[in-house]
Amino acid sequence: MGFTAGAVGDFQIVYTATFGMTGMAKQQTEVRELKEGGYVMMDDAACLITAYSTAKPGKHGSAKARIEGKGVFDNKKRSLSQPVDAKIWVPIIERKRGQVVSVESDEIAQIMDLDTYQTFSLKTKGVSVSPEDEIEYLEMDEQRKILK
Numbered sequence: 001m002g003f004t005a006g007a008v009g010d011f012q013i014v015y016t017a018t019f020g021m022t023g024m025a026k027q028q029t030e031v032r033e034l035k036e037g038g039y040v041m042m043d044d045a046a047c048l049i050t051a052y053s054t055a056k057p058g059k060h061g062s063a064k065a066r067i068e069g070k071g072v073f074d075n076k077k078r079s080l081s082q083p084v085d086a087k088i089w090v091p092i093i094e095r096k097r098g099q100v101v102s103v104e105s106d107e108i109a110q111i112m113d114l115d116t117y118q119t120f121s122l123k124t125k126g127v128s129v130s131p132e133d134e135i136e137y138l139e140m141d142e143q144r145k146i147l148k
Contacts, residue, residue, distance in 0.1 A: 025092040025140075031065045032084040041089040042078040045071050046140055054084060073143045093140045095147075100133045111135065122146060 026041060034040055038049050047069030057063045067080045072093065082088060098111040101119060109129050112119045122137065127146050129135065136147045 026089045027092060028087050029090050030084070031067070031082045031086050031088050034065070034067060034088070034090075039072070039091050039093055040067060040069060040080075041091055042067075042069055042080050045074060045076070045078070046091040046093060046143075047071050047078055072138060072140070073145055091140055093138050096137055096139055098135050098137055100129045100131055100135060102131055103129060111137070120144070 032054075034049060034052060036049050036052050040047055040049055048071075049067055049069050051066075051068040053066050055064045055066070062083045062085060065082055065084045067082070069078050069080075070076070071078065097114045099114055101110040101112050103109045103124075104121065107123055107125065108121055109124050110119055111122045114134070122144050124146055127135075129146070138145045138147065
């Protein structure tokens, strides 16, 4: 396990961690810095933030944030409530380009990454593809998803 740190802005340090053999990269940030449309780790799954709201602090407490999200790779809805000054993990999801090499079935296509020329099979769930189409896909920790 390795950690790297770097200055972001004037005060914040961002920690990027790589865990185990999978090379899963994520960084830690404060809950208050999250925004709708961004990503966050909920229940060990990368989620797209669909709703973000904060509640004012009480007499003896701190402000709380309620985050609702949808799993990037499994489409499950999740929610989370945390103090706005708490630290939370944000996944590093890469957006990549690929080319369809062949269509194996209605739900599986063989894709070649246009940067590394690596080929892999990918589920096409609801996306119509044909050989030689160029696509965009998301990748994190050996998980991939075609963008519509």
